[in-house]
Amino acid sequence: QVQLVESGGGVVQPGGSLRLSCAASGFTFSNYGMHWVRQAPGKGLEWVSFIRYDGSDNYYADSVKDRFTISRDNSKNTLYLQMNSLRAEDTALYYCAKDKGFCTGGMCIGGAYYMDVWGKGTTVTVSS
Amino acid sequence: EIVMTQSPATLSVSPGERATLSCRASQSVSSNLAWYQHKPGQAPRLLIYGASTRATGIPARFSGSGSATEFTLSISSLQSEDFAVYYCQQYNNWPPITFGQGTRLQIK
Numbered sequence: 001q002v003q004l005v006e007s008g009g010g011v012v013q014p015g016g017s018l019r020l021s022c023a024a025s026g027f028t029f030s031n032y033g034m035h036w037v038r039q040a041p042g043k044g045l046e047w048v049s050f051i052r053y054d055g056s057d058n059y060y061a062d063s064v065k066d067r068f069t070i071s072r073d074n075s076k077n078t079l080y081l082q083m084n085s086l087r088a089e090d091t092a093l094y095y096c097a098k099d100k101g102f103c104t105g106g107m108c109i110g111g112a113y114y115m116d117v118w119g120k121g122t123t124v125t126v127s128s
Numbered sequence: 129e130i131v132m133t134q135s136p137a138t139l140s141v142s143p144g145e146r147a148t149l150s151c152r153a154s155q156s157v158s159s160n161l162a163w164y165q166h167k168p169g170q171a172p173r174l175l176i177y178g179a180s181t182r183a184t185g186i187p188a189r190f191s192g193s194g195s196a197t198e199f200t201l202s203i204s205s206l207q208s209e210d211f212a213v214y215y216c217q218q219y220n221n222w223p224p225i226t227f228g229q230g231t232r233l234q235i236k
Contacts, residue, residue, distance in 0.1 A: 004171075035225075044227055044228070044229045044230040045164075045166070045172065045215050045217075045230070047217075047223075047224055047225040047226065050225070059222070059223040059224075060223065061223065062224065095171065095172070100177065112219075113160075113219035113222060113225060114162040114174065114177050114217060114219050115162075115164075115172075116174045116183060116184075118172045119171055120170065120171050121171070
């Protein structure tokens with residue numbers, strides 16, 4: 001079945017770094033864009049970043065721009081989020097999510113930029 | 129940035145009754161709106177996309193309507209498993225993709 005499993009979360013001091021991973025299975029990873037979405041304690045969902053199916057482009061929320069880097073390895077069916085200069089306000093449960101749109105050969109069909117499969121998340125705590 | 133505002137923040141409804149959740153966009157998002165269900169400890173679940181199209185496997189008691197700036201998620205005949213937090217999300221004008229703050233649907 002289609003599955004996303006996040007890992008790499010933990011406790012880190014302010015200013016520190018962490019790299020999250022998301023292992024995908026049950027679908028052709030290289031045909032889909034991927035998102036990171038987070039949920040701070042007691043708060044709602046916040047979109048963090050998106051990467052196109054082939055890694056050719058990526059986008060970020062202003063709150064993480066220039067600190068976080070999204071990437072993917074289609075040969076390993078894995079999505080990454082490199083988080084640098086972490087702040088207390090980055091404390092959250094981080095989800096990876098598959099975009100709905102199917103992409104191949106430079107074209108995407110079936111809609112995109114909403115998430116049809118989500119992982120269960122990995123927790124990041126930024127604290128001294 | 130398009131701001132999504134959901135109302136009410138909390139909705140109390142009895143099982144078997146109908147629930148109506150609202151989502152308003154600060155500017156038109158056409159029909160580029162999705163709804164998600166989120167239960168504690170679980171992954172969020174896509175319910176509706178394109179404002180009114182049910183995602184795969186979603187029961188017919190869930191329906192979405194609206195366009196431009198006003199949207200509604202309706203759940204007819206509430207089941208026990210429907211009590212959760214619901215989020216709307218716009219994908220018309222991004223980045224950033226934006227979510228509403230959520231509506232908590234609780235048992236009355």
